[in-house]
Amino acid sequence: MGSARRLSVLLATAALLLAACSNSAFESSVRPVTIPERTPRAAATTSTTTEVPAATARVISLPELSVWAFPGPNHYEGDVLTFQVPVGGFGKYSLVEATITVDGTELATEGLLAGDPLLGDVVVFPDGFDTSGAVGGHWVRVTAELTPELSIDVTQRFVVTPASGRPHQELDTGWTVERTECCNVTYLEKSAAARDIEGLVAIIDESADAVEAHFGLELPQVDFVLIDKLWGNGGYAGREVVVSYLDRDFSPGRQKTFRQTVLHELAHAVTDQIEVGVPWPLIEGVAVQFTGGHFKPEPLGSRARALADAGKLPALDFLFDNFSDMQHETRYAAVGAFTEFLVSEYGLDQLIDLYGAKAGGAGSGWLDRAAARILGDDLATLQAGFDRWVASFSPLTQALDVELTVALQEARRSFQAAFNPYPNYFIYPSVTATGQAALAMRDASTPGLVAVEALIAYAQDLIIAGDLDAAASVVTEIERIVAEGTIGPGLSGEFLAIAEAIDAEGLELVEYVPGNAAPTAVATGDAPDLSLVELVSQEGQWVVVAVRPAPDSAGALGQ
Numbered sequence: 001m002g003s004a005r006r007l008s009v010l011l012a013t014a015a016l017l018l019a020a021c022s023n024s025a026f027e028s029s030v031r032p033v034t035i036p037e038r039t040p041r042a043a044a045t046t047s048t049t050t051e052v053p054a055a056t057a058r059v060i061s062l063p064e065l066s067v068w069a070f071p072g073p074n075h076y077e078g079d080v081l082t083f084q085v086p087v088g089g090f091g092k093y094s095l096v097e098a099t100i101t102v103d104g105t106e107l108a109t110e111g112l113l114a115g116d117p118l119l120g121d122v123v124v125f126p127d128g129f130d131t132s133g134a135v136g137g138h139w140v141r142v143t144a145e146l147t148p149e150l151s152i153d154v155t156q157r158f159v160v161t162p163a164s165g166r167p168h169q170e171l172d173t174g175w176t177v178e179r180t181e182c183c184n185v186t187y188l189e190k191s192a193a194a195r196d197i198e199g200l201v202a203i204i205d206e207s208a209d210a211v212e213a214h215f216g217l218e219l220p221q222v223d224f225v226l227i228d229k230l231w232g233n234g235g236y237a238g239r240e241v242v243v244s245y246l247d248r249d250f251s252p253g254r255q256k257t258f259r260q261t262v263l264h265e266l267a268h269a270v271t272d273q274i275e276v277g278v279p280w281p282l283i284e285g286v287a288v289q290f291t292g293g294h295f296k297p298e299p300l301g302s303r304a305r306a307l308a309d310a311g312k313l314p315a316l317d318f319l320f321d322n323f324s325d326m327q328h329e330t331r332y333a334a335v336g337a338f339t340e341f342l343v344s345e346y347g348l349d350q351l352i353d354l355y356g357a358k359a360g361g362a363g364s365g366w367l368d369r370a371a372a373r374i375l376g377d378d379l380a381t382l383q384a385g386f387d388r389w390v391a392s393f394s395p396l397t398q399a400l401d402v403e404l405t406v407a408l409q410e411a412r413r414s415f416q417a418a419f420n421p422y423p424n425y426f427i428y429p430s431v432t433a434t435g436q437a438a439l440a441m442r443d444a445s446t447p448g449l450v451a452v453e454a455l456i457a458y459a460q461d462l463i464i465a466g467d468l469d470a471a472a473s474v475v476t477e478i479e480r481i482v483a484e485g486t487i488g489p490g491l492s493g494e495f496l497a498i499a500e501a502i503d504a505e506g507l508e509l510v511e512y513v514p515g516n517a518a519p520t521a522v523a524t525g526d527a528p529d530l531s532l533v534e535l536v537s538q539e540g541q542w543v544v545v546a547v548r549p550a551p552d553s554a555g556a557l558g559q
Contacts, residue, residue: 071441071442083123087150142294173189184222206259211269225239229441253295264294285339300399303336316383346375354370423439436521454509498535505533529549
């Protein structure tokens, strides 16, 4: 790969380090995607689920992916497929050479190595395979040599189906821009964002005003791109701010916390103006502290106390020197709490002065020198003060909340990697420059994958609502699905049966909350239009008895 091309990918990757969506990488050797073994948590004593009809007590397997093809996971004639293979180890490898063949014929496309802060390094073939006239089954093979000493040789079957099956949502869609006082908001026609754009733009503008008032700085013009597919934890910040906004939202925040996601990313945008070599932990800490939590509103002091009591709150030198290698949710909770401590002890103005300090170096060395100069206290003094501050809080319910949040998000990321991955848009100058709107829109549609995504969303809603006992049993079920690659029987079997009943009506499950003998689910047919679907159990099977238009979106824009 040419040095200029490699440099452009590295620069794009470096920009992603500012995002709220990064995570320590998956490690692998020859077989790129592995599902970690998990020890199931003891089931909770309470449950919100109904008794599963006997006919749903079955098990199905999910197809695991070693080679990712996009747009996906379904492929239609006319797609130009780009292929990726995860190799693990974020920033760990260098690519020596890579080749790709489809049905034994080598594609005229050069492989390159991109770094995904969630899934690790990825071998990418951006110039893809044109599926025009290629309906049917195919085999793709990728071989690659990387340093240090990693060989990849993986083969994956994929199927191209007729163009007539292409989702209605993708037909005649395209990017459109809403220009506001603060931002250029770009979104796809026929997407959930297009349907809700008035409310979303209002949230973005209100958030921009709040950010400017808090930091006393004026925002530069920000390019927002709203996509209809879950990317990572819900978006990233680089050349543009990309935020996932979709109806079957199984991200950590869900549509309910869209405002918090926007505030987090705008905090990055405004503080970028004063940043002079600030370590990544403090960059994220400032955004988490400003928004009062990471994925949702969180008591940062109590959360840090819960981590400390569990022996998982890192020392500041370790936190600042090893941030990229730490578990995602743990490191964000820690830096958010530390930044809250700085504001409470020294004030916001001092924090902003610290943020702009030209201290040189990196990590804990930078913090030691910058804090001594700006705050009058070195790293050891900060550590002692932070320890006292954390000890002053009660962990409240945060111990179980942290445990469940970490477990759910680790399982959710493993599910994405193995069964429904997302493309690395950042290899392009912009998400909108990929040439295929489907890359930012197409998602799973088979009942099995849909059921798991809805189950993950349900678990996240339970955590957000503080119903942690119920959440514990659901998270345990999701961990089992990821570890075994199977759905059912249990609660996942109920979600599968609901998804299949809705699929039989030509609809797709968006959201389901168990617990009622005659439940109502949210579904979509001609996206982004939503419907309320009433079901009943008849002779051991779920049956749709009524479908009516939903009164509004599945999100909660007013929150």
